[in-house]
Amino acid sequence: MFKILIVAITLVFTCLFSSLAQQTAKNAPKREFRGVWVATVSNIDWPSRPGLSADQQKQELIGLLEKHKGNGMNAIILQVRPAADAFYAKSREPWSQWLMGKQGLAPAAGYDPLAFAIEEAHFRGMELHAWFNPYRATVSTNAVLSKDHMVVKRPDLFFTYAGKKQFDPGIPEVREYIIQVVLDVVKGYDIDGIHFDDYFYPYPVSGQTIKDANTFAQHPNGFTNVNDWRRxxxxxxxxxxxxxIHHYKKHVKFGISPFGIWRNLREDSLGSATNGLSNYSELYADSRKWVKEGWVDYINPQVYFSFTRKAAPFDTLVDWWSENTYGRHLYIGQAAYLMNQKMEAAWRLPNQIPDQIRYMRENNRVQGSVFFSSKSFSTVARATGDSLRLDLYKYPSLPPQMPWLDDIEPNIPLHLRAESRNDGIHLSWEHPLIAADGETASGYVIYRFEEGEHVAILNPKNILKISFLKYTTFIDTDVVSGKRYTYLVTALDRLKNESVASSPVGLAAH
Structure with a gap:
């Protein structure tokens, strides 16, 4: 009887500790996509206004990255092509008007905003996804265009809708052109991902019609229904x-951020129990199909709704999308910009977004989220940023792995050494040997353990530094004299597969 009691007590404690371990994992997962959109159109997020000097733009961007890194983010979705223009030098399209104040006007010689952003993001252990708006060409009826803008050079490739110019998606040459524009960035920059937003065919405007009848007649592709043809x-x-994209660089992720509703249940038995505008019917974007066919590596629906939004509750849409991922990643778009707004009482509750994150973490088919947009964390969502920094994103996180692109982990970093000096503990190591897929390392994770702590790399609280650069040295300045520390280093490849840890090195700080 006594033995049975001991076994029972042991089982209770085992279950309790197992439950606590699972809760810890859900509260602070080591792998989670934590992104933020940085919008450049109309200077929403960066730069703060057109015409800033290169140094001013750089300082603003560094400040922005530091804020998001401090809040626990590990990915920046930077808008590099807002309206058939460019925030990067290696482009066939003119410089954006939101950069220097006039479309086609270049910034200072030698300054490439995208290249700078990539370097600074990678230094901070953050991915950089280049965000394109594929079809939008102008954002207003009175846009002043450069002579090199495609609307000026090839007006036959566009239709006008609600006074704005848009590439006509039904023209084969348009599709080929957009692909080449994207490939300029894939080939020319060390990006981690290509990202499309929700603007495909235009959002409906009362009294407006899409003027693509001639295109439909010329390029029907076997379709007789114009809606099916557009999709x-x-x-x-x-x-x-x-x-x-994957032909040129297998490691570059391709993701799309559609409007939150694919189809409503009343329209399709496969749809969500919602009532609202849908990708499928209004925007001619069959977002579920892209995931099902494996054409995207991640889908990032904009679920900009609260739990209490009757037409489209947050949890209803998260559950629906999680049941339609087909093995691809699901990141939920979250509306930081709606915090403390008056249109719905739920957004004035400080726990709205933290509770959304907790809800997503209970679903293992959701791998993270992306917030719109950057500026919100300096204005209406400051408290949300505090919740991330102090609680939900307290510990660093690596982006989730994508085994369908690469499941080969890099080899172990070599010869980790540590030396205690007056300014801290100096670490150095050597690049690993080449792995089976030809990669060495594209970054490193440094782990630190205090005396008595279990030395293992599973718990993110022990991550001291994540870098997506190839540096092989680090100085730990946050040490206490006389205290003993143990360090490990792992290697990361481009898709964030992580190596086995190096042998541990322990020493006391001076």
């Missing part, structure tokens, strides 16, 4: 882009 036009672009 197919978008499908063709997505499928061809997926193939083209």
């Amino acid at each position: 197919n036009n978008v499908d063709l672009l997505i499928e061809q882009l997926d193939d083209s």
Whole structure:
């Protein structure tokens, strides 16, 4: 009887500790996508206004990255092509008007905003996804365009809707052009991902019609229904882009951030129990199909709704999307910009977004989220940033792995050494040997353990530094004299597969 009691007590404690371990994992997962959109259109997030000097732009961007790194983010979704223009030098399109104040006006010689952003993000252990708006060409009826803008050079490739110019997705040459624009960035920059937002065919405007009848007549592709034809036009672009991106760089992720509702249940038995505008019917974007066919590496629906939004509750849409991931990653778009707004009482509750994160973490088919947008964390969502920094994102996190692109981990970093000096503990190591897929290391994770702590790399609280650069040295300045520390280093490849840890090195700080 006594033995049975001991076994029972042991089982209770085992279950308790197992439960606590699972809760810890859910509260602070080591792998989670934590992104933020940085919008450049109309200077929403960066730069703060057109015409800043290169140094001013750089300082603003560094400040922005530091804030998001401090809040626990590990990915920046930077808008590099807001309206058939460019925030990067290696482009066939003119410089954006939101950079220097006039479309086509270059910034200072030698300054490439995208290249700078990539370097600074990678230094901080943050991915950089280049965000394109594929079809939008102007954002206003009175846009002043450069002579090199495609609307000026090739007006036959566009239609006008609600006074704005948009590439006509039904023209084969348009699709090929957009693919080449994207590939300029894939080939020319060390990006981690290509990202499309929710603007495909235009959002409906009362009294407006899409003027693509002639295109439909010239390029029907076997379709007789114009709605199906439009959806197919978008499908063709997505499928061809997926193939083209991974042909040139297998490690570059391709993701899309559609409007939050694919189809409503009343429209389709496969749809969500919602009532609202849908990707499928209004925007001619069959977002579920892109995931099902494996044309995207991640889907990032904009679920900009609260738990109490009757037409489209947050939890209803998260659950629906999680049941339609087909093995691809699901990141939920979260509306930081709605915090403390008056349109709905739920957004004035400080726990709205933290509770959304907790809800997503209970679902192992959700791998993270992306917040719109950067500026919100300096204005209406400051308290949300505090919740991330102090609680939910307290410990660093690596982006989740994508085994369908690469499941080969790098080899172990070599010869980790540590030396205690007056300014801290100096670490150095050597690059690992080449792995089976030809990669060495594209970054490193440094772990630190205090005396008596279990030395293992599973717990993110022991992560001291994540870098997506190839530096092989680090100085730990946050040490206490006389205290003993143990360090490990692991290697990361481009898709954030992590190596086995190096042999531990322990020493006391001076």
